[in-house]
Amino acid sequence: MARLYLDENMSKWLIPSLAGLGHDVTSVDREQQKGVSDAILLRDAVRLGRVVITHNGGHFELLHEAWHVWSAEWNVADIARHAGILVLRPTQDIGAIALAEVIDRLLRDVPQVDNRLFRWNIREDWHEVT
Numbered sequence: 001m002a003r004l005y006l007d008e009n010m011s012k013w014l015i016p017s018l019a020g021l022g023h024d025v026t027s028v029d030r031e032q033q034k035g036v037s038d039a040i041l042l043r044d045a046v047r048l049g050r051v052v053i054t055h056n057g058g059h060f061e062l063l064h065e066a067w068h069v070w071s072a073e074w075n076v077a078d079i080a081r082h083a084g085i086l087v088l089r090p091t092q093d094i095g096a097i098a099l100a101e102v103i104d105r106l107l108r109d110v111p112q113v114d115n116r117l118f119r120w121n122i123r124e125d126w127h128e129v130t
Contacts, residue, residue, distance in 0.1 A: 007054035017100030057087040084113030089121035
């Protein structure tokens with residue numbers, strides 16, 4: 001299954017729920033990176049080969065766009081790839097187990113999330129941000 005990296009704004013309760021679904025999960029806290037910038041988090045996730053999961057859509061959408069623009073500009077688009085970014089709108093209407101199942105469903109339905117960004121909210125489900 002997928003190798004995942006949870007941003008510090010994600011619930012720590014997602015870790016056992018996602019691991020129970022077969023995913024290899026770490027987090028900013030586990031990697032002792034609490035407080036690092038989102039750019040450093042993405043860099044670290046790339047180095048670790050992990051999909052970023054976050055609530056921070058605005059920052060990561062900008063980073064994702066910059067990633068594509070600059071890798072194309074530098075002619076490294078074929079080799080400079082991130083493992084994927086999943087942005088989940090925060091909600092109190094769904095628990096960690098159900099949220100883990102939402103993430104797992106996307107990862108099963110979309111076998112290639114690398115170099116892509118997906119957004120989820122409880123009303124509209126998943127959609128890719130291009």
